[in-house]
Amino acid sequence: MEPISVIRSRTVVLPYDDIDTDQIIPARYLTTTTREGLGDAAFADWRYDEKGQPRPDFELNQPEAQGCAVLVAGNNFGCGSSREHAPWALYDYGIRAVISTEIADIFRSNSLKNGLLPVVVDRDTHAWLLANPGAEVSIDLGECRVGLPNGHEVEFAIDGFSRYCLMNGIDQLGFLLQQEEQIRNFERNRPWQP
């Protein structure tokens, strides 16, 4: 995983509330056995019609949306299934951070393990971002701050451990494997066995 420190990008805005994982990647793409190449499936049913033609009115299909690495979404992004294919697809498409007022638990957890930064901001900042698509923002993971082009800066919260892993580009399995001794003790000493 590539280390993250600062993400600078124009935003693309999807102003819809409760965008679920079936929109982020429809279930028919989940028959894959790898995690690569899912960018084409990101928002597939919103991006393409049933003949596979791009839908001209969809936000991600606009010329100015090309190359944007920061997605601003309506309230409560990523609800629904546990499919990690959702952050895999967004990352492969080129998204590096998602900003909303609330991000669903499993989607957030999956994103943090794949170099995709979930950023929760207050309602006022969110409203400004929704109203200003294409704004050049800067997300500083070291400082936990989002900088807006109007000079405004807001803090965001992120679990310290996940932040450390993201900034150093390391995965969390290594940490768990180092706990082997404690895990073995737990298994030996617990009062009942599953």
Added chain:
Amino acid sequence: MSAKSLFEKVWDDHVVVPESADHPAVLYIDLHLTHEVTSPQAFSVLRERGLPLRRTDLTLATMDHSTPTLPVRSFRDLQVVAEPKAASQIVQFEKNCAEFNVTLHGFDSEHRGIVHVIGPELGATQPGKTIVCGDSHTSTHGAFGALAFGIGTTEVGHVMATQCLLQRRPKTFAVNFEGQLGDGVTAKDMILALIGQIGVGGGVGHVLEYRGSAIAGLDMEQRMTICNMSIEAGARAGMIAPDDTTIEYLAGRPMVPQGAAWDEAVARWRALPSDPGARFDREVTVDVSALRPMVTFGTNPGMVVAIDEAVPERSDPNFRKALDYMGVTAGRPLAGHPVDVVFIGSCTNSRLSDLEQAASVLRGRRVAEGVRMLVVPGSQQVKKAAEARGLDRVFTEAGAEWRESGCSMCLGMNGDTVPSGQLAVSTSNRNFEGRQGQGARTVLASPVTAAASAIAGSVADPRPYLAN
């Protein structure tokens, strides 16, 4: 010692390394359920790193999401009836399970079925356990007083390699269901009403505990329906304290402790319910006496009304987008809206009692002309039990299709889909855009409401169809 909630007791019992500012808690997992869709990339990680699957004895596998619901007796059948990519995913899963010594309930197993149906059925799901699966509806198992939640594929790999997960402790949320359910009103209507009340993000960051007189009166299958949809309120887990109903359900199941170990387990389970005075971060109360059968009208499970209640009129663009997608008119009840497909199945409502309820409405009646009705039992065991009771004949004589077990039309991965623009009344859990097929429209409802709608050919109140 301070009063603890059910969740706190189970959590505390599984902390291997406590959480700190530097890292989340290392939480031990007692049961890892796995299926073909969310595991392949995790098996690949084990292979890349040369790691064994640490506790094969605490791992249970089945295939359910992409499996066809037409009969498959061999891999040759599979190549014929399954989508090519789904077939290769299933074949890969067999190989992975064999290579890593995981017990797999595959096509040759009489215990194959939806992972959240077979766990309880086998007695692998037990009170006080931590249970995970790469599937958000793992919350189902909370009905037994287990702490059960869905995880992503990276975490599936963590559990395979270490039997542990890194987790921050969630907040707690007590949901009191009080009162007595009326005829034709079910657990499905209770959970839909709750989601309508607190919203699809209402439970984010929390573990729900369902309690109160209305929960105590439910059987285990209805309790599973409630816990199953916790995730639809944004909560990763929902729990119900074990009681006599729980213990009676588990007694004699293949994977429960035997002999003296059973008595010890029961004594331990009896101590799990929340202590008097246990504190919760949030609490709501729902009076179920006033509930009517519930149906969703929009594109998330929080957009829900009673069957005879008008769909609300709101001007916000998200709301109007959902109604446009659904082809539903605001200001009118959903009852009477034409139906193309009826699906009875999914980890929410595919157990024997769900099928019995649907059959009680259909018995001696016909599915309306032009409506396709698909009935998919939750497991091969449910299928066998239903056939022993003649339920399959009730369905087929009414004009419905009776299938092999699997997730099927809940998420349309196996070829069972709702055509674009058509409307399905479904006993599943998600009415998201395109969930049941590209362009498909979904109305979530209970098995009796779904069955009544099949007969009427339009969204229908089940109560006039119930036998007295």
